[in-house]
Amino acid sequence: xxxxxxxxxxxxxxxxxxxxxxxxxxxxxxxxxxxxxxxxxxxxxxxxxxxxxxxxxxxxxxxxxxxxxxxxxxxxxxxxxxxxxxxxxxxxxxxxxxxxxxxxxxxxxxxxxxxxxxxxxxxxxxxxxx
Ligand code: AMP
Numbered sequence: 001x002x003x004x005x006x007x008x009x010x011x012x013x014x015x016x017x018x019x020x021x022x023x024x025x026x027x028x029x030x031x032x033x034x035x036x037x038x039x040x041x042x043x044x045x046x047x048x049x050x051x052x053x054x055x056x057x058x059x060x061x062x063x064x065x066x067x068x069x070x071x072x073x074x075x076x077x078x079x080x081x082x083x084x085x086x087x088x089x090x091x092x093x094x095x096x097x098x099x100x101x102x103x104x105x106x107x108x109x110x111x112x113x114x115x116x117x118x119x120x121x122x123x124x125x126x127x128x129x130x
Contacts, residue, residue: 002090004040015122018069018129022055023062025095027122030110032096033103035074035121039063039093048083048091063093065130070097073124080104 006012008024015027017037028036041059045051051059067079076097082104083093096104113121 002044002088004038004088004090004092005044008040008042015118017122017125018062018066020062023059025062025066025125027118028094031113032094032106032108032110034097034111034113034117035070035076035125036094036096036111037066037070037125039066039095040090045091046085046089048085048093051091059093063095066125067095069125069128069130070095072128073121082106 003012007014007026016024017027018025022043023039023041025037025039028038039059039062041051041055043055045055063081067081070076070079074097076099078098080096080098080103081093082096084106085091098104102108
């Protein structure tokens, strides 16, 4: 069971941003920006590009809704999307509100927010999720 499956199962806490029957979105615990969110399929697959065409299409449709919620909660030029997956072997998409290209730099020192700020960030995205 991956750490993300444990999060989905509620065995490990997370700052939930959105959910439906197939996908789950929550704040990255080491954010590159305020509002940095991960989108994961509840079905456990390691490599993003091993997802079936149907599952990837459904994940993209869900991700669009999460990106819209992030942009509504945290006005930005655009929401950026990245797939890495080198650390956690459970397919996921990184979403982050962008004001400039450097906001999507994963090598930069990560941001630090209090648990209250993280909870507020997630609540704002969840509230905007349609
Ligand atoms: P990568 O697999 O390279 O896309 O990176 C995995 C991402 O998951 C990193 O940005 C981590 O900060 C994030 N991450 C790892 N564990 C957790 C967790 N328990 N809750 C939230 N985010 C996590």
